[in-house]
Amino acid sequence: MQPRSLVQTIQERCRVCYTCVRECPAKAIRVATGQAEVIPERCIGCGNCIRVCSQSAKRVESGIADVEQLLSSPHRVAVVLAPSFPAEFSDLDYHRVVGMLRSLGFKLVIEVSFGADLVARAYQKLLVETTDKRYIATTCPALVSYVERYQPDLVTALAPLVSPMLAAARAIHRLHGDDVRVVFVGPCIAKKGEAASPPVAGQVNAVLTFTELREMLLTRGITPESVTPSDFDLPHGGLGGLFAISRGMLQAAAIKEDLIAGEVVAAEGRGRFIEALEGFASGELDVRLLEALCCNGCIMGAGMNAEAALFRRRSRVSQYVRQRMAAIDRAEWQRNMDRCADLDLHRRFIPNDQRMPTPLDDINISAILTRMGKFTPQDELNCGACGYETCREHAVAIFKGLAENEMCLPYTIEELKKTVKNLAVTNDQLASAQAALIHSEKLASMGQLAAGIAHEVNNPLGVVLMHSHLMLEEHGNEPRLREDLSTIVDQADRCKKIVAGLLHFARQNKVVLEPTDLRQLVERTMKALHLPANIVARVECRLEDPTAEVDRDQLVQVLTNLVSNAQAAMPDGGTLTVSLDGDAARVRLAVSDTGIGIPKENREKIFEPFFTTKQIGQGTGLGLAVTYGIIKMHHGDITLQSNADPAAGPTGTTFTITLPRKAPSV
Numbered sequence: 001m002q003p004r005s006l007v008q009t010i011q012e013r014c015r016v017c018y019t020c021v022r023e024c025p026a027k028a029i030r031v032a033t034g035q036a037e038v039i040p041e042r043c044i045g046c047g048n049c050i051r052v053c054s055q056s057a058k059r060v061e062s063g064i065a066d067v068e069q070l071l072s073s074p075h076r077v078a079v080v081l082a083p084s085f086p087a088e089f090s091d092l093d094y095h096r097v098v099g100m101l102r103s104l105g106f107k108l109v110i111e112v113s114f115g116a117d118l119v120a121r122a123y124q125k126l127l128v129e130t131t132d133k134r135y136i137a138t139t140c141p142a143l144v145s146y147v148e149r150y151q152p153d154l155v156t157a158l159a160p161l162v163s164p165m166l167a168a169a170r171a172i173h174r175l176h177g178d179d180v181r182v183v184f185v186g187p188c189i190a191k192k193g194e195a196a197s198p199p200v201a202g203q204v205n206a207v208l209t210f211t212e213l214r215e216m217l218l219t220r221g222i223t224p225e226s227v228t229p230s231d232f233d234l235p236h237g238g239l240g241g242l243f244a245i246s247r248g249m250l251q252a253a254a255i256k257e258d259l260i261a262g263e264v265v266a267a268e269g270r271g272r273f274i275e276a277l278e279g280f281a282s283g284e285l286d287v288r289l290l291e292a293l294c295c296n297g298c299i300m301g302a303g304m305n306a307e308a309a310l311f312r313r314r315s316r317v318s319q320y321v322r323q324r325m326a327a328i329d330r331a332e333w334q335r336n337m338d339r340c341a342d343l344d345l346h347r348r349f350i351p352n353d354q355r356m357p358t359p360l361d362d363i364n365i366s367a368i369l370t371r372m373g374k375f376t377p378q379d380e381l382n383c384g385a386c387g388y389e390t391c392r393e394h395a396v397a398i399f400k401g402l403a404e405n406e407m408c409l410p411y412t413i414e415e416l417k418k419t420v421k422n423l424a425v426t427n428d429q430l431a432s433a434q435a436a437l438i439h440s441e442k443l444a445s446m447g448q449l450a451a452g453i454a455h456e457v458n459n460p461l462g463v464v465l466m467h468s469h470l471m472l473e474e475h476g477n478e479p480r481l482r483e484d485l486s487t488i489v490d491q492a493d494r495c496k497k498i499v500a501g502l503l504h505f506a507r508q509n510k511v512v513l514e515p516t517d518l519r520q521l522v523e524r525t526m527k528a529l530h531l532p533a534n535i536v537a538r539v540e541c542r543l544e545d546p547t548a549e550v551d552r553d554q555l556v557q558v559l560t561n562l563v564s565n566a567q568a569a570m571p572d573g574g575t576l577t578v579s580l581d582g583d584a585a586r587v588r589l590a591v592s593d594t595g596i597g598i599p600k601e602n603r604e605k606i607f608e609p610f611f612t613t614k615q616i617g618q619g620t621g622l623g624l625a626v627t628y629g630i631i632k633m634h635h636g637d638i639t640l641q642s643n644a645d646p647a648a649g650p651t652g653t654t655f656t657i658t659l660p661r662k663a664p665s666v
Helices: 019-023 048-052 064-071 094-104 112-129 141-150 152-157 164-176 190-195 210-220 239-244 248-252 270-282 310-327 330-339 363-371 391-399 409-475 479-506 518-528 552-568 623-633
Strands: 007-009 029-032 035-038 058-060 077-081 108-111 181-186 206-209 264-268 289-293 514-517 535-541 547-550 574-582 586-593 637-643 652-660
Touching: 007 035, 019 029, 019 048, 048 058, 064 181, 064 206, 064 210, 077 094, 077 112, 077 164, 094 108, 094 210, 108 112, 108 164, 112 164, 112 239, 112 248, 112 330, 141 152, 141 190, 141 270, 152 270, 164 181, 164 190, 164 330, 181 190, 181 210, 190 206, 206 210, 239 248, 239 310, 264 270, 270 289, 363 391, 409 479, 514 518, 514 552, 518 535, 518 547, 518 552, 518 574, 518 586, 547 552, 547 652, 552 574, 552 586, 552 623, 552 652, 623 637
Parallel strands: 077 108, 077 181, 181 206, 264 289, 535 574
Antiparallel strands: 007 058, 029 035, 514 547, 574 586, 586 652, 637 652
């Protein structure tokens, strides 16, 4: 049989505050992906989650449709009103309340307090006749549900008596006929579960909370002023009206809570009723009768709409009971009690064990605590933000599948810090990649432009070069013309070099990759380059395997460009170091100098075509642009570190090239 879901979560309103988890005595709330879900089979219907939810994210199973169906049926329908109604309708005379219920269509309006009178008499008799047994009072359906689910060993200690609601229903059937359908109206959500409980199902046909009753009255447009005042139908109740107040059942039954004798103890509230049950089970609370309530009396039930404080509600119920006791026809009350003297008020209870296995050792709990960053007892703050009293209780709940790591506030804050830090790193990487992309796009555009210009200029430039050399040969003996012709030849040759550089920069050909010994390539290139005597050149290889798949000629060009720049940066001499290292996947080639360094304002421009700090005629500004393009065609990367400020440390520049050892698969 599918368990009834007395309370559901409205997910779009749930704000992950875990207040409901904290207030649920049965821990019947599972948090999954940040949503607090009530587990039907574990819920006892106490309504604490509804009472404490500031976002109104909990919804009670509505009984309005069932009541509307009953009222439209041919059956007579009786409504039994819980003793707490004076606290709900504190601003109304009870005659108006009864009149509104009759206007809804109820044929009989009867007080549950008469059923409470019957139950009080039954408890008196039970304690007199069974002096050798200890009992737990069963007037609170949420408490009964808790015992059946979480203290099943105590089910045999539950007093085998019905609640006032069921007693009133049985009395109605005795006094008004078996064909009457009964609707209970009160403050308790657990009553919905009690009415549907298999041992007593069908005796109460529907249950409304006071909140639902007000909704029906509003929908029908029924107001206190629009109805005819009326009195309750017989049988009228007596001291049973005190059942709505904590310890009211004891007074109604004339059972004294003697602190010296200690035979009777009353407890109420989320924490105290559990402690009382545990004490009863262990024997530390050695009493004949334990009256425990999940709420601070029925007047504080979650199904109430009133906003008055506890003692204001108590006062209203007390005033009403005094008023009724002063006007009650005691002879008539006694006749009705006598007519129900042999009414069967017994019932049975069925264990429904919902206890979950707990870890047999501390290993699982320690592992969960470690996941949440709690490595030592000092890390267990026990702040309660997760809804559990201690970090270990939270860990046990995670083990049982009721909670998540993210419910731990310190853990979530630390994870958030890590995420922010990682996000900052990712953002920096993204910014770097974006800058590289912009740079690549700029180079590509300039490459296309350079290629077009180079091809257009190359042919006429060749003609100029040829004729200038011919003229120099023919008229080289004439001093006046020789100097001018030599200038033309030199500048034309310079233009040829610039055009050649443009073609290198813009070339579209693919790299020809082949296995190459990088150490040999570097050593041969350095020998071929004629460095000044004041520059000390060193080659350092830290590679066990110096082989990588590269385009030899292009890599020689890259190395030549970098060494040339390093030489230019050390006009007064220095040290030039070419180093090789890497790992199994990549190799790194670094060219370092001890020169003047590159100013910060120039570092972002050095790979741009035609950018140079050399004197006019000493450089084209294409060397590093060509180098950058070659490295990118190798699917590699080139980075720069430089210091141009002597106050910040030794000056110099290092270009680091990173290349894959093997050609990437296409």
